[in-house]
Amino acid sequence: MESHNPPLQSLGQPNAFDALSACIHCGMCLPACPTYRVTGSEAESPRGRLYLMRASVEGQLAEPKQLMDHLDLCLGCLGCQTACPSGVNYEALLMQSRQKLVQYQNPVKRWIRRLLLKQVLPRPFILNGFAKVLRLYQISGLQRLVRNLQLPKLLGPLGKQERFMPQIPEGKPISLGQVFGVNQRGRVALFTGCIMNAVYHRVHQATIAVLVANGYEVVIPEQTCCGALAHHSGERDIVESLAKQNLDKLLAANPDWIVVNAAGCGSTLKEYDHILEALPEGRVFSEKVIDVMALLAKRPLAEPLDPVSDRVTYHAACHLHHAQRVQQEPYEVLKQIPGLTLIPLTEAEMCCGSAGVYNLAHPDLSLAILQEKMGHVEKTQADIVLAANPGCMLQLETGIAQSSIAMDVMHPIEILAKAYRDQ
Amino acid sequence: MGSMSKITPTLKRLFQRIVGHAFVLDAPEVLKAYECDACVLMKAQPDLVVLPANTQEVAQVVKICHEFEIPFIARGSGTGLSGGTLPVSGGIFIGLSRMNHILEIDPENRIARVETGVINAWLNRDTRPFKLFYAPDPSSQAACSIGGNIAENAGGIHCVKYGVTTDHILGLEVVTPEGDIVSLGGPHGHYRGINWVGLFVGSEGTFGIATQAIVRLTPLPQTIKVFLASFSKLQHAAALVADIMASGLRPSALEMMDDVTIKAVNEAFSTGFPQDAEAVLLIELDGHTDEVAMAEQQLMPLLSQHQVQQLRQAEDEAERLTLWKARKGAVAAYGRILPAFYLHDCVIPRSELVHVLTQIQAIGKAHEVVIANVFHAGDGNLHPNILLDPDDPAMVKRVLAAGEEILKACLDVGGVLSGEHGIGIEKSEFMDLVFTWDEIDVMRRLKQVFDPKGIANPDKILPVKSGCGEVRKGLAPHMLQAQGTWI
Ligand SMILES: Cc1cc2nc3c(=O)[nH]c(=O)nc-3n(C[C@H](O)[C@H](O)[C@H](O)COP(=O)(O)OP(=O)(O)OC[C@H]3O[C@@H](n4cnc5c(N)ncnc54)[C@H](O)[C@@H]3O)c2cc1C
Ligand code: SF4
Ligand code: SF4
Numbered sequence: 001m002e003s004h005n006p007p008l009q010s011l012g013q014p015n016a017f018d019a020l021s022a023c024i025h026c027g028m029c030l031p032a033c034p035t036y037r038v039t040g041s042e043a044e045s046p047r048g049r050l051y052l053m054r055a056s057v058e059g060q061l062a063e064p065k066q067l068m069d070h071l072d073l074c075l076g077c078l079g080c081q082t083a084c085p086s087g088v089n090y091e092a093l094l095m096q097s098r099q100k101l102v103q104y105q106n107p108v109k110r111w112i113r114r115l116l117l118k119q120v121l122p123r124p125f126i127l128n129g130f131a132k133v134l135r136l137y138q139i140s141g142l143q144r145l146v147r148n149l150q151l152p153k154l155l156g157p158l159g160k161q162e163r164f165m166p167q168i169p170e171g172k173p174i175s176l177g178q179v180f181g182v183n184q185r186g187r188v189a190l191f192t193g194c195i196m197n198a199v200y201h202r203v204h205q206a207t208i209a210v211l212v213a214n215g216y217e218v219v220i221p222e223q224t225c226c227g228a229l230a231h232h233s234g235e236r237d238i239v240e241s242l243a244k245q246n247l248d249k250l251l252a253a254n255p256d257w258i259v260v261n262a263a264g265c266g267s268t269l270k271e272y273d274h275i276l277e278a279l280p281e282g283r284v285f286s287e288k289v290i291d292v293m294a295l296l297a298k299r300p301l302a303e304p305l306d307p308v309s310d311r312v313t314y315h316a317a318c319h320l321h322h323a324q325r326v327q328q329e330p331y332e333v334l335k336q337i338p339g340l341t342l343i344p345l346t347e348a349e350m351c352c353g354s355a356g357v358y359n360l361a362h363p364d365l366s367l368a369i370l371q372e373k374m375g376h377v378e379k380t381q382a383d384i385v386l387a388a389n390p391g392c393m394l395q396l397e398t399g400i401a402q403s404s405i406a407m408d409v410m411h412p413i414e415i416l417a418k419a420y421r422d423q
Numbered sequence: 424m425g426s427m428s429k430i431t432p433t434l435k436r437l438f439q440r441i442v443g444h445a446f447v448l449d450a451p452e453v454l455k456a457y458e459c460d461a462c463v464l465m466k467a468q469p470d471l472v473v474l475p476a477n478t479q480e481v482a483q484v485v486k487i488c489h490e491f492e493i494p495f496i497a498r499g500s501g502t503g504l505s506g507g508t509l510p511v512s513g514g515i516f517i518g519l520s521r522m523n524h525i526l527e528i529d530p531e532n533r534i535a536r537v538e539t540g541v542i543n544a545w546l547n548r549d550t551r552p553f554k555l556f557y558a559p560d561p562s563s564q565a566a567c568s569i570g571g572n573i574a575e576n577a578g579g580i581h582c583v584k585y586g587v588t589t590d591h592i593l594g595l596e597v598v599t600p601e602g603d604i605v606s607l608g609g610p611h612g613h614y615r616g617i618n619w620v621g622l623f624v625g626s627e628g629t630f631g632i633a634t635q636a637i638v639r640l641t642p643l644p645q646t647i648k649v650f651l652a653s654f655s656k657l658q659h660a661a662a663l664v665a666d667i668m669a670s671g672l673r674p675s676a677l678e679m680m681d682d683v684t685i686k687a688v689n690e691a692f693s694t695g696f697p698q699d700a701e702a703v704l705l706i707e708l709d710g711h712t713d714e715v716a717m718a719e720q721q722l723m724p725l726l727s728q729h730q731v732q733q734l735r736q737a738e739d740e741a742e743r744l745t746l747w748k749a750r751k752g753a754v755a756a757y758g759r760i761l762p763a764f765y766l767h768d769c770v771i772p773r774s775e776l777v778h779v780l781t782q783i784q785a786i787g788k789a790h791e792v793v794i795a796n797v798f799h800a801g802d803g804n805l806h807p808n809i810l811l812d813p814d815d816p817a818m819v820k821r822v823l824a825a826g827e828e829i830l831k832a833c834l835d836v837g838g839v840l841s842g843e844h845g846i847g848i849e850k851s852e853f854m855d856l857v858f859t860w861d862e863i864d865v866m867r868r869l870k871q872v873f874d875p876k877g878i879a880n881p882d883k884i885l886p887v888k889s890g891c892g893e894v895r896k897g898l899a900p901h902m903l904q905a906q907g908t909w910i
Contacts, residue, residue, distance in 0.1 A: 021758075021762035021812075022758045022759065022762065023758065023762070024461075024463070024754075024755060024757065024758040024762060024763055024764065025459065025460075025461055025463045025763075026461050026502065026563070026566075026754065026755045026758075027460075027461055027500050027501055027502040027563070027566045027567075028502075028563065028565050028566045028752070028755050029566075030500055030501075030566050031500075031542045031544075031545075031565065031566055036520070037523075039445075039474075040446070040474040040518055040520035040521040041448055041453065041472070041474065041518075041520075042453070042456045042457050042472075042501065042518075043448070043450075043452065043453040043456040043457075045456075048456035051455070051456050052452055052455070052456055055452070055455060060455070061452055061455075062451065066450070066451065066452035067452070069450075069452075070452070083565070084755070085691050085692075085752030085753075085755035085756050085758075086691070086755045086756060086757070086758030086759060087690075087691060087756075087758070087759055088758070346548070
């Protein structure tokens with residue numbers, strides 16, 4: 001599979017990379033990039049990655065690997081895009097590059113990954129089943145045994161991944177096909193996602209409760225995986241097929257809004273208009289997609305709200321803050337809760353290092369990025385750290401488990417649900 | 424490049440032993456990513472990049488360089504605009520990007536101790552809760568390092584009132600080109616003997632590497648007011664600037680943007696500057712509330728004497744911050760027009776602003792290039808950004824020619840080469856336009872005292888007087904590169 005041709009150009013469409021010319025190499029994006037921050041290397045910075053993309057387009061790199069190695073380490077957090085005054089569309093450039101680079105990847109690894117993306121993630125029963133087994137492993141004391149015996153160390157590199165394993169709570173994933181509440185303000189379809197539903201079904205329960213209290217009818221239509229992981233790995237055909245299925249199934253429920261509480265899923269669903277370029281409904285679909293906090297920020301929260309006496313801090317998930325640009329809304333909503341203390345988090349919008357499966361692919365780097373995040377989180381001395389994405393929630397839980405701090409991790413909607421607990 | 428790499432596998436292993444394998448970089452594409460800073464017209468790759476974690480590691484790395492006569496260049500964030508980090512004779516980069524910790528903030532004594540890889544804006548973020556700030560604020564402050572600021576004696580928007588970097592550095596920890604660790608100055612500044620700190624600040628990495636700095640913190644002003652005045656003619660704005668500064672007023676910022684800039688920042692930051700204006704001035708007054716009120720009374724009549732098209736005051740802190748963010752992002756926002764820029768950074772007497780800006784407009788027309796002006800008007804520190812597409816050689820040629828004419832126009836009225844971006848490699852060829860060769864020789868001898876082997880950021884600042892006595896004047900370095908004469 002190795003080719004010595006310039007990887008990007010050789011695939012035609014040199015114009016797809018025209019957007020590169022917006023980068024004037026000023027470096028303003030560097031400190032916003034978590035991988036630059038922990039490696040210190042220009043080649044692991046946005047400016048460096050864009051420079052290498054350009055070098056690749058111009059045929060100056062000897063082999064595709066020279067670009068691939070550095071794009072692989074990119075979290076896709078888009079901190080750089082928010083920081084860039086020149087308006088460089090880093091996300092589009094990264095996607096285009098990855099789509100073109102997949103063909104040069106190790107074919108066996110790629111085959112396994114495609115299998116996961118195509119056959120496992122879109123089938124909730126496999127994931128939910130795995131979650132059940134994992135919960136058994138955790139509550140039976142087996143996990144404690146494994147960790148006490150220092151087995152993760154014996155597992156070598158895999159041991160690092162063991163640390164990122166989610167703690168599975170009790171309860172059941174939300175099942176599809178249900179309807180809640182009555183339609184006073186609108187009818188919304190809840191997107192359940194794979195990980196959110198398998199691990200954090202409590203977040204869905206909170207979302208439904210808050211939306212119902214605010215006058216929304218909530219339907220849970222048939223649906224499948226949003227395709228985020230496939231999208232970020234450049235596997236275009238897989239994401240296209242998943243997008244097509246979701247589009248048909250969710251639009252069939254005839255919702256005013258498609259509500260998402262997982263930032264990563266939300267940003268991918270909003271991209272369906274690009275992913276399904278040829279379909280006019282793609283646009284209709286994407287315009288209906290909205291993050292639950294953004295929907296709730298549209299009007300004052302329904303009264304009455306019970307006081308919530310927690311001290312919380314808010315970590316801004318990349319795919320909400322940078323990708324969807326939902327930035328002020330979560331604060332605006334949280335500020336309406338009586339009694340709540342909202343402590344500002346320094347660099348709230350820096351990535352926590354979770355980034356899909358990044359923590360499994362690059363555990364060392366991910367942990368180093370997490371460590372910076374945890375330093376800031378710890379300084380807030382909050383009781384609860386809020387994050388609107390299951391990946392971030394898992395990552396923060398790992399961070400807390402590894403440190404001496406006692407803090408809970410929640411989705412912001414769960415705090416809201418507390419304010420509506422008696423209704 | 425040009426010279427053969429002196430980095431043998433043994434040397435590489437030595438560096439690895441000091442900083443760890445992960446922090447010695449030499450993959451070809453990584454070196455490529457390091458081939459230029461924010462001045463994209465000039466390129467040269469280092470032979471190796473070393474990213475130390477602390478002063479001791481820097482010193483050990485430099486010791487090896489000294490022993491084996493390997494040129495080394497300190498690199499902060501690579502936002503420099505004069506090619507200061509360009510390894511024109513090969514050698515290694517010693518990157519300060521991992522040495523980015525704020526070690527101590529001492530609000531009582533109003534000082535902070537930082538590693539020099541700390542980003543300028545972080546220092547401000549962390550000192551704000553103490554109602555203090557670090558005054559020098561280059562437009563690149565979101566990204567540039569304190570070390571880079573020290574090396575270039577960086578200026579910024581608020582320097583018209585608060586002074587430039589050198590006024591705010593009290594002490595330094597420096598690794599000399601021989602690998603020794605020395606402290607210069609201290610928490611109370613320089614108090615006796617030779618002012619080494621003053622000498623080091625602005626030496627562009629040619630005297631060694633600053634690894635830590637003790638910086639002065641300034642109390643945040645009680646009141647800040649920002650006015651935005653627009654003008655139908657650039658010259659009207661320039662005349663007002665000269666009058667404001669001559670009146671004895673001390674604005675905390677006095678910045679000018681021209682029409683090209685207005686368009687770019689409106690697009691990037693939705694600032695809503697008047698689109699039909701040929702120039703806007705951002706005028707900031709700060710200090711005690713009474714003081715600001717008095718200054719405002721003094722300012723208003725001046726404004727009415729000049730043809731102000733529109734006057735607006737920033738409503739609140741949020742609007743003020745947006746205005747400054749837009750000003751600071753202006754240069755990067757040019758990326759929306761053309762992919763690169765080339766600029767000079769001359770300082771001219773403020774009384775000559777009208778004259779020189781008119782000339783710059785004419786030079787732009789004559790060479791058919793787009794010139795965007797955004798600059799520290801109160802200091803007379805011009806930044807005519809000539810926008811360009813580096814892939815268009817004919818355009819690059821016109822840009823360089825226009826640049827040189829602008830430079831000469833500035834020097835003709837008694838201007839100096841650089842206000843804040845440094846001489847680097849890009850302006851070293853012009854040094855003999857402002858200094859005699861005897862003066863340049865004094866500088867060279869000084870450099871030899873610090874760096875007898877000539878390995879600390881060689882080729883920078885000081886121009887080369889070639890063997891036959893002829894000077895390579897007027898040939899900008901990028902053109903030399905094009906001719907393959909990088910040696
Ligand atoms: C968009 C934009 C706006 C800018 N605005 C301004 C402005 O308003 N005012 C201004 O003054 N400059 C400005 N600059 C220029 C630049 O940001 C400054 O020169 C800055 O000080 C460089 O810092 P750096 O960390 O990027 O240094 P680098 O570019 O990495 O290095 C610059 C020089 O400093 C030396 N150096 C770096 N670190 C050290 C160290 N620790 N010890 C010794 N030498 C060292 C290097 O060898 C090199 O010679 C701007 C640049 C850009 C791209
Ligand atoms: S991506 Fe934007 S901020 Fe980063 S170097 Fe390029 S132009 Fe500058
Ligand atoms: S997406 Fe994130 S990790 Fe990737 S270059 Fe941008 S800031 Fe860095």
